Amino acid sequence: MTQNTVSLSPSPQSMALAISNPGSLGTIDAYIAAVNQMPMLTAEQETALALRYREREDLDAARDLVLSHLRLVVAVARQYLGYGLPHADLIQEGNVGLMKAVKRFDPSRGVRLVSFAIHWIKAEIHEYVIRNWRMVKVATTKAQRKLFFNLRSMKQSGDTLTPDEIEHISHALNVREQDVREMEMRMTGREMALDGRDDEDDYAPSAWLSDEGAEEPTQVLERRARDELQSTGITRALDVLDPRSRRIIEARWLPEGDSATLQELANEFGVSAERIRQIESRALGKMRGELAQAA
Template sequence: MINKMQILSLTALGNLDAYIRYANSWPMLSAEEEKLLAERLYYNGDLDAAKTLILSHLRFVIHISRNYSGYGLPQADLIQEGNIGLMKSIRRFNPEVGVRLVSFAVHWIKSEIHEYVLRNWRIVKVATTKSQRKLFFNLRKTKQRLGWFNENELRIVAQELGVCSEDVREMECRMSAQDISFNPFPDDESSDRKLTTVMTHLRDNTSDFANGVEEDNWEMHATNKLTNALRILDKRSRHIIRARWLNENNKITLQEIANGYGISAERVRQLEKNAMKKLRTAIEA
C-alpha cells in the first residue's frame, strides 16, 4: 500500500487551505473507473491504482472531518486521522461486492476520527466501552438541539438513543467535567508562593497497603508449612489428601480413590483421617 506519509504529509506540511485545494483538484472517479482501479489493486496489488483511489477520495475525508470541528481539535489532525481510515478501507475493499468505495470507506474514516477524538478531547477518557463511545457522539449531536437536560428531556434522549436515563446522565456529567492539574501552581523557584499539589491532599480510604502485605506474608507462611507437612506423609496418604482437599478443579470421591488402590472406601476414609491428624500436628508444631 502507498506509504502513509505521502498522504499524511499533505496535512502536516504547509497551509491547510493549500491542502484542501490540492485534494479538490483531483477529479472524482466514475463508477467504471473506480471499479477498474479497485480490481487492479485487489487482484494485482497495483500501488499506482491504490494511490489514485486515495487521492481521488481525499475530498470526502475533508467533508467528513468537518462534522467533528466542534470538539476543539485541529482540523488538520482530524483530516490526517480520516486519511488513515481511508487507506485502511481501500486495503480491504472488494470491488466484487457491488458498492461504491466511498460508501464502504465512510465507516473506516469515522472510526479513526472517533478514536482520535476520544484520545485527545480530554486528558481523562470520557468513554472506554463501545456503548459509551456510541453514546458520547450521539449525545454531542443531541445536546446541540436540546442544551442542558431536564428530567423530561433526559427521558426523551434516553428513549431516542436506546439507553437508560442513568447512562445519559453519567455521560452528560463526564462531558461537562473539566480536567484539573495535579500541580496547578507554577514550578518557579523564585516564586514566594509555596508549591503544593492536589495529590498532597488525596487519601485513599479503600486501600490498606500494610494489611495487604501482612496477608500476603501470612498466606506464603501457611503455604510453606503445609508443603513441609505433606512431606511427612507416605505417598498414598499424600495422594489422598491432594485429591480430596487440594485439587480445587477436579476433586474426586472416596470410592474413586478406593477403586484406584483396590481397597474399600472405608479404608480410604481411615487413611484420610490419619493423614489429617499428622498434618494438623505438623502445622501446629
C-alpha cells in the same frame, strides 16, 4: 477487460506525499484546496482501479483510489473540530482509515467506495479523539462512546437535559438513561478556580473544602505515593525512551506552551506524520509499562 485510466492533477507524487503528510502542501487550507481539485471517479473507473489492485496488487491503482477520496476525509474530519484537536491531525487519522478501506474494498459487492470508506474513516477519527480528548476515560464502553459522539447533536439546546429529553435520547441510542445523565455531566463539566476571584461574592471551593490535614493515615500514604509517581515516575518513564521518542512525547504531551502537531514533528525529523504517530504510540506503551512497575 479494457482498463480505464485515470488522469489526476496535481502530480500523483506530490499528492501521494500529502496522504500521510497534510502539511506538505503548505498550510492546511492549501491542502484542502488541493484535494478538492482532485477529480471524482466514475463507477466504471472506480471498479477498474479496485480490480487492478485486488487482482494484481497494483499500488498505482490503490493510490488513485485514495487520492480521489481525500476530499471525503476532509469533509468527515471537519465534523470533529469541536473537540479541540488539530484539524491536520484529524485529517491524518482519517486518511489512515481511508487507506485501510481501500485495502479491503471489494467492488464485486456493488457498493461504491465512498459508502464503504466512510465507516473506516470515522472509526479511525473516533479512536484518535478518544485517545487524545482531555477528559480522562470519558468513554470506555460501547454505550458511552455512542453517547460521546451523538449527545451534542441530539441536544435541542445548550441547557441541561430535561427528563423527557433524557428518555428520548436513551431510546434513540438504546442506552440507559443513567448513562445519558452521566455523559452529559462529563461533557458539560467546567473547571472552577480553587480560590476564585477577588471581586466574586460567592464562596470559592477553598472556603468549604475539607482540611487536608484531617486525612486518615491511609489517605496520606496514598497521596504521597501518588505525588511520588507524578514527580519522579514520569521522569523515570521518559528515561527509558530513546532521544527521538522522548522529544516526541515531550512535545506532544508535556509541552511548556502549545503541544506540537504530528506534522510539525514530521517536518523536524524528516519523516511522515504517520511515522511520528507510530513512534508516539510505542513510546506511550513503554511509559505505561514503566509507570505500572513504579506503582
